[in-house]
Amino acid sequence: MSILIKGLKIINHNSTEEGNLLIEKDTIKAITKETPQAKEIIDLSGLVAVPGLIDMHVHFRDPGLEYKEDIISGSQAAVAGGVTTCLPMANTKPVNDNSTITKYMIEKAKQCGLIDLYPIGAITKGMKGEELTEMGDMLEAGAVAFSDDGLPVMNSEVMRRALEYIKTFGSFIISHSEDKNLAGKGVIHDGKVATITGLKGIPAEAEEIMIIRDILLAKATKSRIHIAHVSTKGSLKLIKWAKEEGIDVTCEAAPHHFSFDENCLLDYDTNYKMNPPLREKEDLEAIIDGLKSGIIDAIATDHAPHHRDEKFVEFDNAAFGITGLQTLIPLTLKLIKDNKLTWQDFVRLTSYNPAKILKFSDKGELKAGKKADITIIDPDFTYLFDNKINKSKSTNSPLFGKELTGIAKLTIKDGKIVHKL
Amino acid sequence: MTYTKKDLVGMKNLTKDEILFILDQAEKFKEINKREVKKVPTLKGKTIVNLFFEPSTRTRTSFEIAGKRLSADTINFSSSSSSTTKGETLIDTVKNIESMSSDIFVVRHAYSGSVKFIAENTKAGVINAGDGTNEHPTQALLDLLTIKEHKKKLEGLNVAIIGDITHSRVARSNIWAMNKLGINVKLFGPKTMLPKETTPFGCYIASNMDEAVEDCDVIMMLRIQKERMSTVLLPSDREYAKFFGLNKAKLKKAKNDCIIMHPGPINRGVELSTELADCKQSVILDQVENGVAVRMAALYIVANNI
Ligand SMILES: [Zn+2]
Numbered sequence: 001m002s003i004l005i006k007g008l009k010i011i012n013h014n015s016t017e018e019g020n021l022l023i024e025k026d027t028i029k030a031i032t033k034e035t036p037q038a039k040e041i042i043d044l045s046g047l048v049a050v051p052g053l054i055d056m057h058v059h060f061r062d063p064g065l066e067y068k069e070d071i072i073s074g075s076q077a078a079v080a081g082g083v084t085t086c087l088p089m090a091n092t093k094p095v096n097d098n099s100t101i102t103k104y105m106i107e108k109a110k111q112c113g114l115i116d117l118y119p120i121g122a123i124t125k126g127m128k129g130e131e132l133t134e135m136g137d138m139l140e141a142g143a144v145a146f147s148d149d150g151l152p153v154m155n156s157e158v159m160r161r162a163l164e165y166i167k168t169f170g171s172f173i174i175s176h177s178e179d180k181n182l183a184g185k186g187v188i189h190d191g192k193v194a195t196i197t198g199l200k201g202i203p204a205e206a207e208e209i210m211i212i213r214d215i216l217l218a219k220a221t222k223s224r225i226h227i228a229h230v231s232t233k234g235s236l237k238l239i240k241w242a243k244e245e246g247i248d249v250t251c252e253a254a255p256h257h258f259s260f261d262e263n264c265l266l267d268y269d270t271n272y273k274m275n276p277p278l279r280e281k282e283d284l285e286a287i288i289d290g291l292k293s294g295i296i297d298a299i300a301t302d303h304a305p306h307h308r309d310e311k312f313v314e315f316d317n318a319a320f321g322i323t324g325l326q327t328l329i330p331l332t333l334k335l336i337k338d339n340k341l342t343w344q345d346f347v348r349l350t351s352y353n354p355a356k357i358l359k360f361s362d363k364g365e366l367k368a369g370k371k372a373d374i375t376i377i378d379p380d381f382t383y384l385f386d387n388k389i390n391k392s393k394s395t396n397s398p399l400f401g402k403e404l405t406g407i408a409k410l411t412i413k414d415g416k417i418v419h420k421l
Numbered sequence: 422m423t424y425t426k427k428d429l430v431g432m433k434n435l436t437k438d439e440i441l442f443i444l445d446q447a448e449k450f451k452e453i454n455k456r457e458v459k460k461v462p463t464l465k466g467k468t469i470v471n472l473f474f475e476p477s478t479r480t481r482t483s484f485e486i487a488g489k490r491l492s493a494d495t496i497n498f499s500s501s502s503s504s505t506t507k508g509e510t511l512i513d514t515v516k517n518i519e520s521m522s523s524d525i526f527v528v529r530h531a532y533s534g535s536v537k538f539i540a541e542n543t544k545a546g547v548i549n550a551g552d553g554t555n556e557h558p559t560q561a562l563l564d565l566l567t568i569k570e571h572k573k574k575l576e577g578l579n580v581a582i583i584g585d586i587t588h589s590r591v592a593r594s595n596i597w598a599m600n601k602l603g604i605n606v607k608l609f610g611p612k613t614m615l616p617k618e619t620t621p622f623g624c625y626i627a628s629n630m631d632e633a634v635e636d637c638d639v640i641m642m643l644r645i646q647k648e649r650m651s652t653v654l655l656p657s658d659r660e661y662a663k664f665f666g667l668n669k670a671k672l673k674k675a676k677n678d679c680i681i682m683h684p685g686p687i688n689r690g691v692e693l694s695t696e697l698a699d700c701k702q703s704v705i706l707d708q709v710e711n712g713v714a715v716r717m718a719a720l721y722i723v724a725n726n727i
Contacts, residue, residue: 191617192621199555314534
C-alpha cells in the first residue's frame with residue numbers, strides 16, 4: 001500500500017522545500033520532485049506538509065468523566081486538529097496512578113486507531129501529593145512521564161524524591177507550577193481586570209514561586225523537569241536563567257496564553273476561565289518572544305474539555321479550562337501570519353522539540369525512513385468553528401462559533417489517512 | 422426616559438446622565454416617604470422577587486419596603502449561593518421563579534458577575550443588590566443622594582473611601598459612579614485590602630490616615646468583614662482601629678463640614694469610634710432612609726423598561 005501526495009510545501013524544523021511525499025506502509029519512503037508510482041495519488045498542490053503534531057498536554061477525561069470527552073472523541077478531535085500523538089494527563093477518575101489504568105488508556109486508543117497515545121502517569125498516589133506512584137511499573141506499561149497536572153505537588157520533599165526517583169528510569173517530571181496557598185480562591189489573573197470585575201485574582205507569583213522551586217530541585221537532584229503551561233513573563237525569565245545554568249529544564253506554552261490576555265475576562269465569559277489564567281498583554285508578548293527565541297520548547301494545548309453545565313454557571317463556580325486540539329493550528333498560524341514565527345518555528349514547537357523531549361526518535365521530522373505521521377495544512381482555509389467541525393464532546397472554547405483560518409486538511413498516522421476534510 | 426436598560430447591574434456600565442436621572446427620580450420618590458400614607462399605586466400588579474443567595478436583612482428589607490410603597494407584590498426567596506440544591510443550577514432556579522410570572526428580580530449573590538449572568542438569562546428586569554466583591558449599585562446611588570442633599574452638589578467634591586477596598590462592592594460601585602460625576606476620590610486602607618492593581622480605579626491612593634482624611638468633604642468608612650479577620654488580612658481589630666479607623670482627632674484634618682458615611686452595620690470602635698458614629702456629622706441614618714427612595718426609583722425605572 002503506497003500513497004503519493006503531490007505538490008506540497010514540505011516543512012521541517014530546519015528546511016523548507018517543494019516536493020511530493022511517497023509513503024509506503026507506515027513509513028515515509030521518499031521526499032522527491034519526481035512522480036513515482038503509487039497505489040493512491042493525492043494532489044494537494046499549494047498545501048503545507050508538516051510532521052504530525054505532538055501534543056504533550058491534553059485531558060481526555062477517560063476513564064471516569066467520559067461525558068466531557070473520552071479517548072475516542074479525544075482522538076477524533078486530535079486528528080481533526082492535525083495532532084497524531086497525544087499525552088493525556090493523569091487526572092482521570094480514578095487517577096492514572098497505576099499500570100492497569102495506563103494500559104487501559106493505551107489499549108483503548110489503539111483500538112480506536114487514530115492517534116498514538118502515551119499516558120502521563122501521576123507522580124503521587126491519587127494525586128494527593130503524598131506518596132510516590134509505581135513509576136517504573138507505569139513506564140513499563142507505556143507511560144512516558146509523570147505529573148499531578150491539575151494540582152501542584154505542594155510538598156517540596158515529595159517533589160524532590162519524585163525527581164530523584166525518576167532519574168533511575170531516564171524519564172522526567174512535568175510540573176503544574178502553582179502555589180495553592182498564594183493562588184487561594186482566585187479565578188482570574190491578579191491584575192487590572194480583577195480590580196475592575198471584582199473577581200478574585202491569582203498572582204503571577206503563584207506560578208513563578210513553584211517554577212523556581214522545581215528548577216532548584218531539578219538542579220539539586222540533577223534530574224529532568226518539564227514546566228507545563230507557562231503563562232507569565234517572570235516564569236520565562238526564571239526558565240531562561242535555569243537553561244543558562246545548565247539545569248535540565250524544558251517548558252511548554254498553550255495557544256490561549258499567546259492568543260488572549262486578561263482583558264477577555266471583562267465580561268465574565270467562563271470560556272476564558274482557565275488555569276493558569278490569561279495574564280497581561282506583557283506576558284502574552286513575552287510568551288511569543290519565548291516561542292521565537294527557544295526558551296519555550298513546545299506548544300501544548302492543555303485541551304481541557306468540560307460539559308456546558310460546568311461552564312454555564314456563576315464565574316466562581318465554573319470549571320477551569322478550554323478545549324484546544326482543533327484550535328492549535330489556527331491560533332499558531334496567526335503568529336506566522338503576523339510575522340512573529342516562521343513555519344520552521346511552527347514545526348520545531350509542535351513536533352520536532354516535543355519528539356526530542358519525549359525521545360520519540362521516529363517522529364518530529366519529515367524524512368525518508370521516519371514514521372509516516374504527517375499533517376497537511378491549508379493555511380488559508382477560512383471556516384466557522386461549529387458543531388460540524390468540532391469533534392470533541394465539549395464546546396468550551398471562546399472560539400466556538402467564531403471564524404477561524406487555517407486547518408488540517410489531511411492527517412496521516414502510521415501511513416494511514418486518519419482525517420480528511 | 423434617559424434610562425432604557427431592563428436591568429440595573431452596576432454603575433460601571435451607566436452613563437453620567439443615567440446616574441443623574443435615577444437620582445432625580447429618587448428625589449421625587451423621597452417625597453412619598455414623607456407623606457402620612459406612604460403608598461402609591463405605581464407598580465400595582467407587578468411581582469418583585471427578592472432573590473437572596475446571600476443573607477442580608479438590611480438591604481432586603483429596604484427593597485421590600487420600596488416595593489410595597491409602590492404597591493408591588495414583593496416576595497422573598499433566599500437560599501445559599503453554594504446550594505444550587507439537588508444539582509439545580511442558578512439559572513434553573515431563576516427560570517423556575519421567572520415562569521411564575523415574576524416581573525423583577527432583586528438579586529444578592531456571593532459571586533462577582535453572577536447578577537449580570539442572571540440578567541442575561543432572564544426576561545425579567547434585574548436589580549443588583551450586591552454581587553460578590555463586584556458591585557452594589559443601589560448602595561452607591563443612596564450614598565450619592567445623601568451626599569447631594571448635604572453638599573448641594575456632587576461635582577468637585579473630595580471624597581475619601583477608607584477600609585477594605587478589595588472586597589468591597591460598595592467601594593467599587595461608588596468609585597465607578599464618582600469618577601463619572603467629577604468627584605475626586607481618594608482611597609485608603611491596609612495594603613492587604615487594596616487590589617494589587619489600583620490603576621483602573623483612577624483614584625489617588627493615600628499612604629496614611631491623615632493624608633486620606635485631609636481636606637475631605639465626605640469620608641466613607643467601609644465595613645470590615647469581621648468573619649474575614651481570622652485570615653491573614655489583618656492582625657487584630659485593635660490594630661485596625663489604631664491605623665485605619667476614624668476618630669475625632671483624625672477627623673480634624675478634614676473640612677469642618679465633612680460628613681461621615683458608612684454602609685452599615687458598623688463595627689463600633691473598629692472602623693468608627695462610637696462618638697463619631699453618633700455625632701452631628703454622621704449621616705449614616707440618612708443613608709438608610711435614602712435607600713428606600715433610591716430603591717423605589719430603581720424598581721420604577723426597571724419596571725418601565727421590561
Ligand atoms: Zn496544569
